[in-house]
Amino acid sequence: MRSPLPVSPFRFSLTTEVLFGGNTFATAGDQVRRFGSRPLIVTGKRSARAAGILDRAMEQMPNAIVFDAIDENPDTTVCEQCAAACREHDRDVVLAIGGGSPMDAAKAIAVMARNDAPCAHYFGADKYGKSPLPVVAVPTTAGTGSEVTPYAVLIDPEQRAKRTISGAALFPRAAILDPELTRTMPRHVTVATGLDALSQCMEGIVSRKSTPIGDAIALQGIRRVCEFLPRAANDGGDMEARTEMMCAALLSGIIVAQSGTTLVHGMGYSYTIECGIAHGLANALLLAPLFAHNARIAPDRVATIAEAMGGDATKPGPSVVRALYGLMAQLGVSPAACDHGVTQAQIETFAAEIAKDPYRFRNQIGELNRDDVMRFYSQSLVGSADGAA
Ligand SMILES: [Fe+2]
Numbered sequence: 183m184r185s186p187l188p189v190s191p192f193r194f195s196l197t198t199e200v201l202f203g204g205n206t207f208a209t210a211g212d213q214v215r216r217f218g219s220r221p222l223i224v225t226g227k228r229s230a231r232a233a234g235i236l237d238r239a240m241e242q243m244p245n246a247i248v249f250d251a252i253d254e255n256p257d258t259t260v261c262e263q264c265a266a267a268c269r270e271h272d273r274d275v276v277l278a279i280g281g282g283s284p285m286d287a288a289k290a291i292a293v294m295a296r297n298d299a300p301c302a303h304y305f306g307a308d309k310y311g312k313s314p315l316p317v318v319a320v321p322t323t324a325g326t327g328s329e330v331t332p333y334a335v336l337i338d339p340e341q342r343a344k345r346t347i348s349g350a351a352l353f354p355r356a357a358i359l360d361p362e363l364t365r366t367m368p369r370h371v372t373v374a375t376g377l378d379a380l381s382q383c384m385e386g387i388v389s390r391k392s393t394p395i396g397d398a399i400a401l402q403g404i405r406r407v408c409e410f411l412p413r414a415a416n417d418g419g420d421m422e423a424r425t426e427m428m429c430a431a432l433l434s435g436i437i438v439a440q441s442g443t444t445l446v447h448g449m450g451y452s453y454t455i456e457c458g459i460a461h462g463l464a465n466a467l468l469l470a471p472l473f474a475h476n477a478r479i480a481p482d483r484v485a486t487i488a489e490a491m492g493g494d495a496t497k498p499g500p501s502v503v504r505a506l507y508g509l510m511a512q513l514g515v516s517p518a519a520c521d522h523g524v525t526q527a528q529i530e531t532f533a534a535e536i537a538k539d540p541y542r543f544r545n546q547i548g549e550l551n552r553d554d555v556m557r558f559y560s561q562s563l564v565g566s567a568d569g570a571a
Pocket of ligand 1: 326378382447461
């Protein structure tokens, strides 16, 4: 057992009540009625309806109004449209069903249901005057952890960037995690969302805002992803793997809620917005280059990750890089961003834009400049990293 990591002053707050387990979705109506009597259901365009989840929700809440227009990576416009419907129909509680996109959108809608300004006004921390409507979150993917975070990450069409609304009142009041709801999740979504959970756990351990509670939770999340994501991807009906991955995603959300994300997410958003790469996969393409760097700045922290991934803690950088590439090979995912449509010209633009934005570096360890960012993108482009065998 490695010696404990040093402890800095920290704050740790999780106000969401978590209900985890098989058939917990059958209690969704009762949970929602704890917070309001006129629910608005926010969901995506297809999967919740196709899987029969929406029908099951309506059976429990016959007076609910449904807004099912949330695309992947929602922007402020669709949230404003839904908030207008929420006010028009005098809704008093929001039930989010789906992946990170509907859950994040639901939080923004809950803010605007009680506050009159356009959505972009609320980017930042605690920018709303009146407390948002209560939100109950039901994830149908296993990766984002949004069900236990106080963040809504949305695309700002004016700035063509992902921006975040945050605030303690945005923690969902309750999260219902029923692994059965992930049974029909397609393989590529299983892989991408699972890699997001891995990324969030790994980033939490090296974040400038890491906490000892978070470190312990994150290591459990990393172990679960390494063991169970290949199983969940290769057999969607493997409910033990589905359950463990839903737990890993929950743990990753608890970490993100406390420690934020680092430059992996900060750089990955460019892959998603400009190249259409799924959020979790975008992060995964950057993990090896960034963690080879992190291993030089914080070797003890990355050593704990190497150990959790089944690698050699005495060689943290190469071990983590090897474990990441091994996991991606198991999943049948190329670690080279060029295989996912990214070009050399694009990464030069991304690096220049990110180097100008200090917000992307707020939790990132080490002093980094544009050349460093460009090096990480270049390595990601070809699927290589410092220390890779
Ligand atoms: Fe994420």
